[in-house]
Amino acid sequence: MDSIYYQVKEFLDRGETVAVATIVSTRGSTPREVGAKMAVTAWGEILGTIGGGCGEADVRREAIEVIQTRKPKMVQVDLLDDISSDSPAVCGGIMNVFIDPWWKDSGDGPVEKK
Amino acid sequence: MIELAQGLIQAKVEGAGTVLVTVIEARGDSGIATGEKCLIRDGRVTAGTVRHEGLREAILRQAAIRLKEERSNLVSLEIPGIEGRVEVFFDVFLADPRLYVVGAGHIAVPLARMAKILDFHVTVIDDRVLFANRERFPDADEVLVAEMAEALKGLPITPSTYIVLITRGHKWDEPCLREILRSPARYIGMIGSKRRVKACFERFRKEEKIAEEVIRRVHAPIGLDIAAETPEEIALCILAEIVKVRRGGSARSLSGH
Numbered sequence: 001m002d003s004i005y006y007q008v009k010e011f012l013d014r015g016e017t018v019a020v021a022t023i024v025s026t027r028g029s030t031p032r033e034v035g036a037k038m039a040v041t042a043w044g045e046i047l048g049t050i051g052g053g054c055g056e057a058d059v060r061r062e063a064i065e066v067i068q069t070r071k072p073k074m075v076q077v078d079l080l081d082d083i084s085s086d087s088p089a090v091c092g093g094i095m096n097v098f099i100d101p102w103w104k105d106s107g108d109g110p111v112e113k114k
Numbered sequence: 115m116i117e118l119a120q121g122l123i124q125a126k127v128e129g130a131g132t133v134l135v136t137v138i139e140a141r142g143d144s145g146i147a148t149g150e151k152c153l154i155r156d157g158r159v160t161a162g163t164v165r166h167e168g169l170r171e172a173i174l175r176q177a178a179i180r181l182k183e184e185r186s187n188l189v190s191l192e193i194p195g196i197e198g199r200v201e202v203f204f205d206v207f208l209a210d211p212r213l214y215v216v217g218a219g220h221i222a223v224p225l226a227r228m229a230k231i232l233d234f235h236v237t238v239i240d241d242r243v244l245f246a247n248r249e250r251f252p253d254a255d256e257v258l259v260a261e262m263a264e265a266l267k268g269l270p271i272t273p274s275t276y277i278v279l280i281t282r283g284h285k286w287d288e289p290c291l292r293e294i295l296r297s298p299a300r301y302i303g304m305i306g307s308k309r310r311v312k313a314c315f316e317r318f319r320k321e322e323k324i325a326e327e328v329i330r331r332v333h334a335p336i337g338l339d340i341a342a343e344t345p346e347e348i349a350l351c352i353l354a355e356i357v358k359v360r361r362g363g364s365a366r367s368l369s370g371h
Contacts, residue, residue, distance in 0.1 A: 005122040005123055006123055009116065009119035009120060009123060012116045012119060013116070024203045034185075035186030037205075071148075072148050072149040098136065098138050098203060100149055100151075102115045102118075102119070103115060104116050
């Protein structure tokens, strides 16, 4: 079971916003399973992994934006792109990653509409 | 959201299963917001909120199913009174599987260490303090010095418990096996040569009238055939079998040869 929530909580305690990126669905062969997740801090620090490689780098970039806008976002990571690449992350599948901002006071009050 | 993070941590510490439910997509005019989330434990919402009553009921029902299936899933829900479908992600957090290593000899050392890497909650048991101690097992969650069969009687055994019997001899393995044979453990493995194992099972059948399907639950001789030789390789072959049982693989080479 993922333990990134220990660190997520520490960031929230300090009043910082983090983005949690979770693989919610996949098609074809992907480096990690549905439910795999990573947290991204405002400085782009990564906790956990959704499989590494270019896909993870793209998600990290989007996550930093999600932290700024505080609006959740779905990102499709296409691993079909570059099948000739020797990167281990090239698996040939597609994964949908939901990126969700977490901060201390959110959740109870009205959640922002998309 | 701090309550959600706190709730997830608490469930992990207490070894309870939970489901984190997040609305991934809903129509703008439905009154349901993307990112709305709650935490479900023991059939109740324990943190976060889902304001729409119909949606909350559907979520509770679905969460119970996902938890039983032990699988996170994206589900498209149709809720009476809500326009369009609501896409909801059910993120299932299971309690860490528990591994009981019975017998703290030379295989137990790499076994406990590797099992920690695989996220098992590891308990090592032996009746000899010279073997069952923190110096030998720095990563284990618990190291118990106790009469082994007696200790197994007192430990919780659930469908996410895996038990490996690697004591110093069948004189110790057998009473342990007798203790756990009818437990709901997901995996029971016992070390020993084919001949020794056969003799043990014969006794179980004849003298104790233990049913064949009960005996067949026991993985003995233990492990997958990878021609393991060293203690580390044997630990790997045992854990490979445990992962296979847990995840349901075939244990064949993916290449087919």
